[in-house]
Amino acid sequence: MPTTTRYRRRWAALAVLLVAEAMNLLDATIVQVAGPAIHADLPGPAADIPWFSAAYTLPFAAFLITGGRLGDIFGRARTFRIGVAGFVLASLACAAAPDAGLLIGARAVQGAAAALIIPQTIGLIRALFDGAELAKALGTIGPVMGLSAVTGPLLGGLLTQAVSWRAVFLVNVPLGLAVLLAARLLREDRAATRPRLDVTGTLLVAGGAGLLVYPLIDPAGTDWGLLAAGGVLLVVFGFQQRRAAAPLVEPSLFAHRGFPAALAGSLLFFAVMTGLMQVVPMQLQLGSGADVRTAGLTLLPLSAGLAVSSYVAGARLVPKFGSRVMFAGLALLVTGVLAMEAGGVGAYPWALALCGLGMGTFTVPFFTAALDRVRPHETGSAAGLLNAVQQLGGTLGVALLGGLYLGTGTAAAALGLGAALAVAAAVAVVPLTARKKGSAPDLSSRRGP
Incomplete structure (x- = not known):
């Protein structure tokens, strides 16, 4: 095959992977604005609204690492195609759902299918490119994700x-079918040594996460017994991973305090970020009587602030100031959340812009610092675990902030909790900026995140 043809084929294959990534992020954000309209059309308890989002992100988080391992075992391109096919079928089931219960079930299938798709993309990109081209290819992911984050709430409001x-x-249907048709461009790739699947670990982490989230969404009251059971299962999962022959998570990641701090910070930060994008549309539509298009447009300053600050942080702030930029981002986020709590709906546009600026300013140095001390053989496990905890944090945010809003009937309590979680995230990430004996992570010496 001529060099020019191979070059074009590789970049066409990259486009296939980027569309699949964008499809997932669109689906995670587009429903947050449409939730109240779905509830109005499919009568049921108001507690169904957070589940329209959480039913997707919970299985996505729980099976994300397992999805990556299945790609290692059966081939990443094959697993990718199976995931996309399942995602398309589940999307059709969501669109045709006659009641809220079936919709929530179909959303769970969507989330599980996404957990097969997303872990394969980095591995498939590495199979397609190397050297300078690999860095260039990986660099396309950020802008596509930023555009998807901006487009999701707006498109959800306009379509609804x-x-x-x-x-x-x-x-999702035409996007998914296009990806399936073009997936023949992908080169098959799998781990050099075929690993075993840790079924016990998968069941423990999925059960623990589900038992933690389920009682938090119920506005009638928290079932502390289920919460305790979820916590116990996750603790058992931690011990089981230390003894498993083929663990889902590399145990050595927890030998230094920086990585556990990163997990805690990620959990709290994305709980605020995703919970905020759930509560604001609910308050506007259920509390203020705004239409769904207005709710989608109101989130636009947040998405725009996130896109702009992500670029500025990566290109300017992190190279100059290093990981300290994280705390400036969290300060902006807390200021924006408190402004919404104090100023009400009238303050939402500019306060959400502050939140978006804070989110982008935080995330770029955070992920750089979180992976800074991870050793090469731990990188895959660390990235997968961070991604899974990010999704679990988003699910908990929807459960905590959305459940609190539905239980109190006011956004102020939920926003107050969001501000408290953001402060807790700031405390949690302090160890990421601490100097390690013999070496010091110096992000400011790098040209980018």
């Missing part, structure tokens, strides 16, 4: 207002 909430799910 102009057509129906069902169109929100049908968007």
Whole structure:
């Protein structure tokens, strides 16, 4: 095959992977705006609204690391195609759902399918490119994700207002079919040594995460017994991983305090970020009577602030100031959340812009610092675990902030909790900036994140 043809084929294959990544992020954000409209059309308890989002992100988080391991075992391109096919079918089931219960079930299948898709993308990109081209290819992920984050809430509002909430799910069908048709461009790739699947670990982490989230969404009251059971299962999972022959998580990651701090910070930060994007549309539609298009447009300053600050942080701030930039981002986030709590709906546009600026300013140095001391053989496990905890944090944010809003009938309590979680995230990430004996992570010496 001529060099020019191979070059074009590689970049066309990259486009396939980027569309799949964008499809996942769109699906995670587009429903947050449409939730109240879905609830109005599919009568049931108000507690169903957070589940329209959480039912997707919970299985996504729980099976993300397992999805990566399945790609190692059966081939990343094959696992990718299976995940996309399942995602398309689940999207059709969501669009046709006659009641809230079936919709929530179909959303869970969507999330599980996404857990097969997303872990394969980095491995497949590495199989396609090397050297300078690999860095260039990986660099395309950020802008695509930023654009998807901006587009999701806006598209959700416009489609729901102009057509129906069902169109929100049908968007995935042509995208998914296009990805499946073009997936023949992908080169098959799998681990050099075929690992075993840790079924026990998968069941423990999925059960523990589910038992933690389920009682938090119920606005009628928290079932502390289920919460305790979820915590116990996750503790058992930790011990089981130390003894497993083929653990889902590399145990050596927890030998230094920086990585556990990163997990705690990620959990808390993304709980605030995702919970905020759940509560604001609910308050606007259920509390203020705004239409779904207005709710989607109101989130635009947050998405725009996130996109702009991510670029500025990576290009300017992190090279100059290093990991200290994280705390400036968290300060902006807390200021924006408190401004919404104090100023009400009228303050939402500019306060959400502050939140978005804080989110982008935090995330770029955070992930750089979180992976700074991870050794090469730990990188895959560390990245997968951070991604899974990020999704679990988002699920908990939807449960905590959304459940509190539905239980109190006011956004102020939920926003107050969000500010408290952001402060806790700041405390949790302090060890990431601490100097290690013999070496010091110096992000400012790098050209980018």
